[in-house]
Amino acid sequence: MSAKMNSKRRSAVQSVLLPVAFGGVLITAWQTGLLHKLLNTDEYVLPYPTRILTIISENTDKIMENVWASLEVALLGLLFGSVIGYLIAVFAASFRKLGSGGLTIVSSFNAIPIVALAPVIINWTKDVSPQADVRSMVAKIVIVTIVCMASMSVNAYRGLTELPAFSQDLMKTYGAGKLTEFRKLRLPNSIPYIFTALRVSVPVSIISALVSEYFAEYVIGVGRQIRENILIAQYSTAWAYILVACVIGIAMYAILIAAEAIVLKKRR
Amino acid sequence: MLETTENRNVEIMLDNVGMTYDAADGKKVQALTSVTMDIHKGEFISLLGPSGCGKTTLLRIIADLLQPTSGKVLIGGETPREARLKRRYGMVFQSATLYDWRTVIKNIELPLEITHESKSERRERAIKMLDLVGLSEFANHYPRQLSGGMQQRVGIARALVLQPEILLMDEPFSALDEFTREKLHIDLLKIWRKTNKTIIFVTHNISESVFLSDKVCVLSPHPGRLSAVIDIDLPRPRSMEIRDTPEFTALVSKVRNSFEGV
Numbered sequence: 342m343s344a345k346m347n348s349k350r351r352s353a354v355q356s357v358l359l360p361v362a363f364g365g366v367l368i369t370a371w372q373t374g375l376l377h378k379l380l381n382t383d384e385y386v387l388p389y390p391t392r393i394l395t396i397i398s399e400n401t402d403k404i405m406e407n408v409w410a411s412l413e414v415a416l417l418g419l420l421f422g423s424v425i426g427y428l429i430a431v432f433a434a435s436f437r438k439l440g441s442g443g444l445t446i447v448s449s450f451n452a453i454p455i456v457a458l459a460p461v462i463i464n465w466t467k468d469v470s471p472q473a474d475v476r477s478m479v480a481k482i483v484i485v486t487i488v489c490m491a492s493m494s495v496n497a498y499r500g501l502t503e504l505p506a507f508s509q510d511l512m513k514t515y516g517a518g519k520l521t522e523f524r525k526l527r528l529p530n531s532i533p534y535i536f537t538a539l540r541v542s543v544p545v546s547i548i549s550a551l552v553s554e555y556f557a558e559y560v561i562g563v564g565r566q567i568r569e570n571i572l573i574a575q576y577s578t579a580w581a582y583i584l585v586a587c588v589i590g591i592a593m594y595a596i597l598i599a600a601e602a603i604v605l606k607k608r609r
Numbered sequence: 610m611l612e613t614t615e616n617r618n619v620e621i622m623l624d625n626v627g628m629t630y631d632a633a634d635g636k637k638v639q640a641l642t643s644v645t646m647d648i649h650k651g652e653f654i655s656l657l658g659p660s661g662c663g664k665t666t667l668l669r670i671i672a673d674l675l676q677p678t679s680g681k682v683l684i685g686g687e688t689p690r691e692a693r694l695k696r697r698y699g700m701v702f703q704s705a706t707l708y709d710w711r712t713v714i715k716n717i718e719l720p721l722e723i724t725h726e727s728k729s730e731r732r733e734r735a736i737k738m739l740d741l742v743g744l745s746e747f748a749n750h751y752p753r754q755l756s757g758g759m760q761q762r763v764g765i766a767r768a769l770v771l772q773p774e775i776l777l778m779d780e781p782f783s784a785l786d787e788f789t790r791e792k793l794h795i796d797l798l799k800i801w802r803k804t805n806k807t808i809i810f811v812t813h814n815i816s817e818s819v820f821l822s823d824k825v826c827v828l829s830p831h832p833g834r835l836s837a838v839i840d841i842d843l844p845r846p847r848s849m850e851i852r853d854t855p856e857f858t859a860l861v862s863k864v865r866n867s868f869e870g871v
Contacts, residue, residue, distance in 0.1 A: 505709075507702040510674055515723045515771075516694040525719065529710045607751050608709050 388577040396581040404585055411562040412589065414478065415550035418485020419542060425486065426493025426538070433494070434501040434527065435519075444498055451491035455549050459484055459556040467558075477559035484553040489542040496538035500531025533608065536601045543597050547590045563589070620775065620807045621648040621671060626680035628666050628833075639832035640666045643680065646826065646835065650774070653801060653808045655818035655825045657864065663833025664811045665779055671809065672700055672777050684775070696724070698775035699768030703783060705760035707752040707767075714739065714748040717767045724771065738766035741800060758789035762796065769804065778810045782817070791849060794820055798847060819843075819860050820852060829869040837867035 370376040372390050377383060384392075397404060429447055433440025459480075466480040504526060512522045551564025560569065563586050570579035628641040641663035648654050656664040669675040671682060673689035684692035692698060707716045717735040726734070739745050742762040752760055761781055768776060782790045798821065801808055812818050818825045822841050829836040841860055843851060851857055 505706065506704055507706040508708070510672075510702065511700070511706050513674060514672060514693060514696075514698070514700045515720050516696060517723050521723055525723070526708070529708065532710070608753070 386576050388580055392577055393580045393584055396577050397584065400578070400581070404581065407561060407563050407566050407582070408585060408589065411547075411550050411554065411564065411586075414481040414485055414553070414562065415546040415589075415593075418482045418550065419489050419546040421482065422486040422489025422542065422546070423493045423535075423539070426490040427497045427535070429490070429494040430497035430501055430531075431523075433498050437502075440498075444494060448491050448495045450487055455484060455488065455552045458487065459553050462487070462553075463556055463558070474559045474561070477557040477561075481550060481553040481557055481562075485546050485549045488549045489546050492541040492545070493535070493538040496534045496541075497531050500534030501527045504530055533605055536597075536605065539597055539601075540594075543593050544590055547586070547593060551586060618649045619647045620650045620652075620685060621809070622681075622683040623647075623667075623671075624681040624683075626667070626670060626677045626682060628663065628670065628675065629678045641670075641677075641833040644835045645680075646838065648807060648809065650807055651805050653821055653823045654810065655822040656809065656811045656828060657813065657815065657818040657825050658828035658833075659813060659830060659868075661833070662828040662830040664813075664828050666833065667828070668777055668779055668809060668811050672698060692775075696720070696771045697773050698777050699771060699773040701761070701764045701768050701776070701778045701781045703780045705752070705757075705764040707760055707763055709752050712749050712751055713744065713755070713763050716752065716763060717770050720767065720771050734770055735766075738770045739763075741769070741803065742766045743796070756789070757785050758793055761785065761793065765797070765800065769800075769806070774807060776806045776808045778808065780811050780813070783812070783814070790817070795849065797821065798845075802846065815861055815864050816852065819857065819864060820847065825864050827864060827867045836869045837864075839864055839867060 367376070368390055370379070371387075374384070374389075377387060380387070388396075426447075429444070433444045462483050463477075463480045466476055466483060468476075469479050470476045508526055508530075509522070512526055517525070551562065551567075554562035554565035555568055557565070563582050566582045567579050567586070570576070570582065623644050623646050626641065626644045627639070630638045630640055632638045644667060656667060658664045666675060670677045671684070671689060673693040682689050684697060687695070687697075707713075708719065711719065714732070714735050717738050718731040721731040721734060736745070736748070739748055742765055744759060744762055744766070747755060747759065747763075752763070755763070764781070765776075782793055785793065794817065810818070810821060819841055825839045825841060826835055827837040827839065828834065839860070843856060843860070
């Protein structure tokens with residue numbers, strides 16, 4: 342019992358204390374200029390942490406406006422991509438012969454770099470609205486949707502088809518039809534796989550939202566601000582947006598992990 | 610005259626049942642050849658044999674999970690498919706096959722959800738079944754929180770909750786340790802006595818089959834066939850101690866000697 346407690350405490354030390362200590366050392370080195378010496382750079386290209394925080398506090402409204410724009414793209418793209426990906430998986434699981442081929446095509450979307458995908462999608466969606474902000478938003482959401490769709494469809498397909506031994510036989514012994522089998526067995530069996538997909542697609546949705554902003558016609562979003570500020574050599578402001586982007590990514594991943602812990606608690 | 614009264618008691622009739630698989634190399638594999646036997650209402654029958662003898666194949670044919678390539682099966686005068694759709698049998702598998710996202714009681718309620726029983730009816734019947742297998746305190750536990758033996762008892766409760774006449778059991782205790790298995794043997798016999806089900810029990814354990822059954826059907830491999838049917842005339846109710854009697858030992862060796870070509 343006490344040995345178990347000890348090992349639990351040790352793993353808590355390893356998983357929480359060590360990263361925090363490392364972060365502390367890094368920030369101290371950064372703030373004291375030691376990091377600049379090590380990286381052979383100056384405080385203009387790599388501003389001190391206090392300077393970055395000052396910029397954030399002075400520009401809160403503008404930064405938040407861009408945060409919401411990026412979050413909207415990431416979350417809507419994540420939502421649409423996940424729903425469409427899951428529906429593709431359901432289709433593929435229902436028509437196995439046709440489905441597994443279709444799934445290969447969908448998952449190959451994952452291999453297309455966003456940099457290559459973005460100009461094509463922006464070109465496709467250039468006529469959806471007379472307003473630049475709307476058509477840019479649509480283009481960005483479509484890009485995130487495509488990227489998120491692949492991981493969901495592949496993982497959900499596994500969850501819908503890789504069933505525990507005899508569980509399908511059991512359904513058959515109750516004379517259950519396909520729909521009942523789906524509702525009572527395949528759907529609940531796929532839920533842990535949905536989280537596996539989201540662990541990939543949540544970070545990817547943010548990255549692809551930020552990158553898609555680079556190519557969009559309308560200038561808005563955290564990713565676009567990083568680029569614009571670097572172009573005009575406003576490195577402190579660029580770093581402020583980089584920090585905000587990190588916080589968004591970490592926060593969304595943390596929310597996902599918390600949700601997963603709640604939903605799957607009973608299964609473990 | 611005698612034959613007709615006996616026929617009325619026949620629950621499951623196997624007539625020349627055979628099963629041939631197409632192997633990967635194009636050859637035909639005879640998993641089962643011409644099995645003929647009658648199983649009577651309320652009987653406890655074991656299908657005993659080494660792996661490859663076709664005992665599980667035979668059970669799955671009765672359950673309509675496999676279609677025989679020859680012969681005929683009748684369950685209470687109906688085809689296995691009709692019997693399955695009318696839920697005339699309950700099945701217990703090698704692993705408990707509980708759905709890990711459902712609590713114990715919700716697992717037992719699953720078949721009743723499929724037959725659209727009301728919520729209160731489901732709960733009432735599931736509680737009765739939990740009581741029967743002695744797991745009332747574990748209703749709201751999740752399967753992972755139970756031992757292997759307890760999980761398998763939940764599997765039995767779930768198989769009985771639709772009140773089928775027949776219980777099909779496919780090596781249900783083979784993954785359990787000896788102590789748990791012996792305890793479950795006693796529990797299973799108690800449940801059988803209380804419910805009067807016809808039980809077909811697949812096993813590769815000779816002493817298990819002798820201890821539980823009225824009749825041991827010995828299957829031999831290559832090709833899978835019924836090589837002997839041995840009546841077990843040990844008195845009931847049976848307790849653990851019966852295993853130490855000379856009668857029990859004699860029956861075990863009689864069963865062992867009836868295998869062919871192993």
